[in-house]
Amino acid sequence: MNIIEIIEKKKNRQELSANEIEYFIKKYTANEIADYQISALLMAIRINGMTDNETFYLTKSMIESGDVIDLSSIDGFKVDKHSTGGVGDKVTLVVTPIIAALGVPVAKFSGKGLGITGGTIDKLESVNGFRTELTSEEFINNVNQYKIAVAGQTANLVPADKKLYALRDVTGTVDSIPLIAASIMSKKIASGADGIVLDVKCGSGAFMKTFEEAKLLADTMSSIGEKLGRKVVAHISDMDNPLGLMVGNKMEVVEAMELLSGNMNNTHEDLYEECVIISSLMYEIATGKSKEESLSTVKEVIENGKALEKFKELITIQGGDVSDIHLKETKYSEEIKAVNSGTIERVNALLIGEVSVALGAGRLTKESTLDYDAGVALVGKNGMQVKQGDVIAKLYSNKEITEDIIKKAEQAFVIKL
């Protein structure tokens, strides 16, 4: 067996065997196969696809490339969620305390953000004192005692994915359903969950442009999960617009807390609905309760304040200061006004994401430092009627806000007469 034979097979649309897939993942992770050979293989996979079996063995080999977290000492059915990512997506901050408040253990590992996609870890670290680096004992004890812990991924979680993703990013091979599915599922399964709810975004601002593609990705991930003995359900949602109102690290933590406290003035219905759906699916697969019961149970735990209580508990037990969770003054701020009157047809999530990165809320490279208080507060949302000159967004930053950034923020709002 050698890598050229494996490339030739995939190029000629033949199915790779479990051994062949294990071989190239193992050797590539150990730096024994050159990048230029793997990038050719990735392109052949991108164009010719993979069978369900190939995608399963790819995921399995990727899981085995590094540490696999053992959560067996945590009682109960551990449930996790994954989102394919989006601008203003603070769903994890809302749903994990809801589920924990219902007594279902949440052992959550999250990543840092890169580019326009924010990371849960960055958002939580914006709260004064909050620690995301927990020891294994601390993590497991917290889940057993409080039903919740959120920590950064260990460095050696699916190292094959780190290498493959970096290569895909610069070789035009990101948009491959089997490669995306294996990347997501290998990390979720290596993180030890028994059940996973997948939040798959589709739309022009997401990797999956159409509902059909999103459905195929969801089905592929569910099939991998089932083969590895995990309960997996997927929810497909629109990602043409940012979720909620806030885009920025601390701003999103504030929005999540406001939502859980029942104050809808600083958040938006779309975020509430998304969080209720995801958390009810998590509750459903963890308990086997019906869809209807799960939905009403989730709504109840928000309304009776128990989810908010759990949220504050999470912040406190991991060293965070709850009194720090409020919007901060920044050195600079700008109001964005509607350039014409009409109905906001769409808020371009991609442009809003780019604006938030430019303001300091996101990383351009892994080494960038974040301005936790920077971000975009949307006022206008899709469907809203506005008059020319109405404030539709506010920008916050601790560095000067250039004309280019303001222009881009204005362009994000598509207002039709």
Add this chain to the structure above:
Amino acid sequence: MNIIEIIEKKKNRQELSANEIEYFIKKYTANEIADYQISALLMAIRINGMTDNETFYLTKSMIESGDVIDLSSIDGFKVDKHSTGGVGDKVTLVVTPIIAALGVPVAKFSGKGLGITGGTIDKLESVNGFRTELTSEEFINNVNQYKIAVAGQTANLVPADKKLYALRDVTGTVDSIPLIAASIMSKKIASGADGIVLDVKCGSGAFMKTFEEAKLLADTMSSIGEKLGRKVVAHISDMDNPLGLMVGNKMEVVEAMELLSGNMNNTHEDLYEECVIISSLMYEIATGKSKEESLSTVKEVIENGKALEKFKELITIQGGDVSDIHLKETKYSEEIKAVNSGTIERVNALLIGEVSVALGAGRLTKESTLDYDAGVALVGKNGMQVKQGDVIAKLYSNKEITEDIIKKAEQAFVIKL
């Protein structure tokens, strides 16, 4: 413009522009684009193909990546030939003196061999004293005075091809018709010829397995040639069997000289026919004479000994010793015998090529040194009746001939009852 956008376009089956193709060839030749990006692009080209226009611009950009040889100070229509390569292919040694003897200038640049494919330069250098490194003046003077010169390719001829070929070789992207066509045509055109005869091999021992593929390659190369103002004709021939009887450097020079001297005892009809076809096509495109007249003219110049005279002249003017052209004793030799009686259905060119490399006649890596006198002399050819124990080949080498080599040589002969 950046390389990722170019990869994405080709991946999505969009046509690359002349500028985009020029960009990646220029930057890659200058080591400003990484191998892993170009290998992904090459795989996308291999799977999705290229339009005629793309293949043309690729060839043009490759030509412009290095030196272009100016043969304008040579009088007359300069004609060249190219073979997609084969085992025992000594056609160049035979046809170039035929054409030169007919007064058509032959300014021939050739390469060294690698693997089972021999190189004209290696074969000529096996003759004592023969020099293939000529100065430009010497080369041009020889062609003007004697109508013939054969020299090694300059180091800076199509450097883009050298880099691309090395990468294709290890990334499963060799068997792409546009990439093969651009590689061959860029070198031929950069070498300065006005007209090119293409000898395209097909069969299990060649890159092109079927006649249809060979035809597509031939048409692609002809189309490139026409767009660059060159006369191009292609001849498609079978390559399931080695050409002629001798496989090995000095042995092939001897066979070529015997053929030109009219002695058919040490050569085979298939080589004679191939050489007559190729040289008549070369004569036809150089002079505009009819097919029939070209064929009879070529046969005549062999029969009247003028082609042999020109062959000896070529050897002499480039410093070679004609009296050195005869089969040499080697330290070791082995007779290969028919393992059963019957008809030789096929002589496997690939296996014979591997045997000759193992005997020392070919290079495994660029650094290998050659045993000029080593090689395989076929006795049996396809179609021949043999009895068990009949000698069907002789192996020559200056290193010990192992049992493995003998076994492989036996296996090369497919003998059916």
